[in-house]
Amino acid sequence: QQQVKQSPQSLIVQKGGISIINCAYENTAFDYFPWYQQFPGKGPALLIAIRPDVSEKKEGRFTISFNKSAKQFSLHIMDSQPGDSATYFCAASLPNTGNQFYFGTGTSLTVIP
Amino acid sequence: KAGVTQTPRYLIKTRGQQVTLSCSPISGHRSVSWYQQTPGQGLQFLFEYFSETQRNKGNFPGRFSGRQFSNSRSEMNVSTLELGDSALYLCASSLGGGEDTQYFGPGTRLTVL
Numbered sequence: 001q002q003q004v005k006q007s008p009q010s011l012i013v014q015k016g017g018i019s020i021i022n023c024a025y026e027n028t029a030f031d032y033f034p035w036y037q038q039f040p041g042k043g044p045a046l047l048i049a050i051r052p053d054v055s056e057k058k059e060g061r062f063t064i065s066f067n068k069s070a071k072q073f074s075l076h077i078m079d080s081q082p083g084d085s086a087t088y089f090c091a092a093s094l095p096n097t098g099n100q101f102y103f104g105t106g107t108s109l110t111v112i113p
Numbered sequence: 114k115a116g117v118t119q120t121p122r123y124l125i126k127t128r129g130q131q132v133t134l135s136c137s138p139i140s141g142h143r144s145v146s147w148y149q150q151t152p153g154q155g156l157q158f159l160f161e162y163f164s165e166t167q168r169n170k171g172n173f174p175g176r177f178s179g180r181q182f183s184n185s186r187s188e189m190n191v192s193t194l195e196l197g198d199s200a201l202y203l204c205a206s207s208l209g210g211g212e213d214t215q216y217f218g219p220g221t222r223l224t225v226l
Contacts, residue, residue, distance in 0.1 A: 041219065043117070043216075043219050044217050046215065089155065099161050099207055100146070100171065104155060105154065
């Protein structure tokens, strides 16, 4: 049973465009929502994270939008670049569970020059 | 500062065998988590160790076990290997857990024939 559902599975975007990846969850007890970026042959790396008391968080070209009532959150990559081509994972964790994260199944992003 | 290292990077085993994977965390990190990554399921949490104690455990059978040593290095063992155990096994370390940033290693690619 997938605790965090991620879509789309793959995404192709033109350079300079906006990439949007969506995630949905059921467990309202989740209190921390990170996004990870993974390049081939590498482990995932933390990109940006948000807590449910905030509706939006922006770091450079990356923005998380959080909709608590809909139990959804999304990653927006503005001005997408070929170097952003990677697999992106959303995740969620429960309070006081250390590093036990529930990950989405990933989105493979390709940015075409 | 050196990153998380995992050895070996690649392994080929046959069904019924057992395997031990090793993870060396970033210096000073006391939390080590293990994840199984497969194309269909994404990243699934196996367990987390903190100061030599298992702090959290995911929903995997008892064939999957781990331990952590006093220097925070961790090993993961899978006994009686099955074809479905073929996956990328990722290790991540952090200072103490929770919202501390997890740093992932490059993973060990296990193939079970």
